[in-house]
Amino acid sequence: MKIRSTPKGRSxxxxxxxxxxxxxxxxxxxxxxxxxxxxxxxDRYGQLSAAHLAALAAEMRLSLAEVYEVATFYxxxxxxxxxxxxxxxxxxxxxxxxxxELAGAQSxxxxxxxILGRExxxxxxxxxxxxxxxxxxVVHQNPIGPATPEAVRQAVNQGATRCALPNSLGYAKYRGxxxxxxxxxxxxxxxxxxxxxxxxxxxGLRGLxxxxxxxxxxxxxxxxxxxPRLMAVNIDEGEPGTFxxxxxxxxxxHRFLEGMLVAAWCAGVGEIYIYLRDEYxxxxxxxxxxxxxxxxxxxxxxxxxxxxxxxxxxxxGEESAMIESIEGKRGMPRLRPPYVAQVGLFGRPTLEHxxxxxxxxxxxxxxxxxxxxGHGRRERKGLRAFSxxxxxxxxxxxLAPAGISVRELIEEYCGGMQEGHSFHAYLPxxxxxxxxxxxxxxxxxxxxxxxxxxxxxGSAAIVVLSQRDRASDAARNLMRFFRDESCGQCTPCxxxxxxxxxxxxxPRWNQPLLNELSxxxxxxxxxxxxxxAPNPALSVMKHFSREVS
Numbered sequence: 001m002k003i004r005s006t007p008k009g010r011s012x013x014x015x016x017x018x019x020x021x022x023x024x025x026x027x028x029x030x031x032x033x034x035x036x037x038x039x040x041x042x043d044r045y046g047q048l049s050a051a052h053l054a055a056l057a058a059e060m061r062l063s064l065a066e067v068y069e070v071a072t073f074y075x076x077x078x079x080x081x082x083x084x085x086x087x088x089x090x091x092x093x094x095x096x097x098x099x100x101e102l103a104g105a106q107s108x109x110x111x112x113x114x115i116l117g118r119e120x121x122x123x124x125x126x127x128x129x130x131x132x133x134x135x136x137x138v139v140h141q142n143p144i145g146p147a148t149p150e151a152v153r154q155a156v157n158q159g160a161t162r163c164a165l166p167n168s169l170g171y172a173k174y175r176g177x178x179x180x181x182x183x184x185x186x187x188x189x190x191x192x193x194x195x196x197x198x199x200x201x202x203x204g205l206r207g208l209x210x211x212x213x214x215x216x217x218x219x220x221x222x223x224x225x226x227x228p229r230l231m232a233v234n235i236d237e238g239e240p241g242t243f244x245x246x247x248x249x250x251x252x253x254h255r256f257l258e259g260m261l262v263a264a265w266c267a268g269v270g271e272i273y274i275y276l277r278d279e280y281x282x283x284x285x286x287x288x289x290x291x292x293x294x295x296x297x298x299x300x301x302x303x304x305x306x307x308x309x310x311x312x313x314x315x316x317g318e319e320s321a322m323i324e325s326i327e328g329k330r331g332m333p334r335l336r337p338p339y340v341a342q343v344g345l346f347g348r349p350t351l352e353h354x355x356x357x358x359x360x361x362x363x364x365x366x367x368x369x370x371x372x373x374g375h376g377r378r379e380r381k382g383l384r385a386f387s388x389x390x391x392x393x394x395x396x397x398x399l400a401p402a403g404i405s406v407r408e409l410i411e412e413y414c415g416g417m418q419e420g421h422s423f424h425a426y427l428p429x430x431x432x433x434x435x436x437x438x439x440x441x442x443x444x445x446x447x448x449x450x451x452x453x454x455x456x457x458g459s460a461a462i463v464v465l466s467q468r469d470r471a472s473d474a475a476r477n478l479m480r481f482f483r484d485e486s487c488g489q490c491t492p493c494x495x496x497x498x499x500x501x502x503x504x505x506x507p508r509w510n511q512p513l514l515n516e517l518s519x520x521x522x523x524x525x526x527x528x529x530x531x532x533a534p535n536p537a538l539s540v541m542k543h544f545s546r547e548v549s
Contacts, residue, residue, distance in 0.1 A: 012058045016051035020059050029060045034328035038071055039309055042078065046089055050082040073330040075312030076278050088121040092152060093138040096124040097240035098431065098463055098477050099131035099389040103146065108135055111149050116156055126314060126481055127240040128279045131389035132396045141281035163282040166250035171293040174254035180299035182362050183261045187300045193266045200361065202369035204381045209234055209354030210458040212447040218351065221341050222267040225349030231269040232345050233260055234322050235276045235355040238314035239430035240481060241461030244385040245355040247397040249283050253290050259361030264303060267351045271303055275322050277310040284309065314485035318527050319352045321487065332489045333527035356385060378403040378444040388414055390464035391421045406462060407441040421466035429458030431478045432532035434539035435471050454539050472547040475536035476504050482533040493530025496521040500537055509548040511541050
């Protein structure tokens, strides 16, 4: 039998193959780098043509189906099929998630096509992580917020293609404030793994990506697994209303990097992967620069650190979907068990952390567990970074005691409600955390306190609604988001989110049917997206029944 020298599929165009080879240069052609190479093509040509995809498949010795299924899975890859017209050279993305919709995103979406003309494509986009600047438009990779038609038109005319790098604390200044002394002490034997881990356990620090698993306990679990062990840091933060990771990363990237290195050392990790959402182009460029500075003048021996670029998929905030994406695949959650701590990235035990979780490590170790645990209200312990958006005077990331109420947060940290607005309702945990009325505005905002009311804190994304807003409208916006972001793997989630949205479009909701559908989604979906997607609808029916009856 004759053995093929190339994968089966479409024949390659010589010119396209030459362009692909020139673009990739000496970069490895490993399967795990498929998404990185797709980004190179998208950045260079503004789209992914059929000829280039076939050439990339041939160059990487993959089937065309493997390349197409990945390229068409992610929002930020514009695949142009054979025979289709090329898309316009410039795309403007307007966020239409909850905070931006409250600030007038729909009006912006209607007006921009007429202002920018047919040479510019205007599309709606899911949350871009700048809810405090709503409404937000993105021209190429340049975010504009608050966006007005005139501001977007000027950016288009000026050819703005990349956002400015954040004014972050650089490597030299961070070292000058004692930075990297902790990890150097760890590697030099002046600190022990058990000592550092115990400090984190005593502090009560829990994972700050949404699940709230104790950080120190996670280190011990992974450290008990056989080598080699890996680490994956999740900075995908696609939950509407959430932008704290971006703010921390923009301010002090090396505090995050040192905390990451200490966590990896405590868990006995030998290699680290950082997964950063594609919407944070400025952070990516800055982080590449700071990693290069760290490697040129390392304070101690460093493990291999790889920075991987997301491609626009909310589902990749789920830990196993993120791992699939790092491996160059579609970001589809895995069935569990086994858990990623046992079988994770490339089949190895993996320490998975949210960026903010490791950001706190240095400060907690230096100040002591009692310092962190000493903050809190209503018998809660620790500090929380709340991403606050919506109808408040001062939206942004506000560091406040765990257990604070939303009413206290609004008055003490956000300057109160906007002029002419009164507090009506709030999302305590982003899109998936449900919606609560102002009458429940004195509840403690923390883990394990909101569940009796059908909600949870998640990543502490607080979206505040006023008397001018309807909770049912907010719920429809959130369900539309879940419908569009479902990976499609589970029928209850893929079909259920679409069916739920259709039911929620009616002036009067069929509440028995919505409850039955929600229960099926929660029982039969394999990951948190499908399990939590019904929360907005369920909470509206529970707390705002007059709006839907």
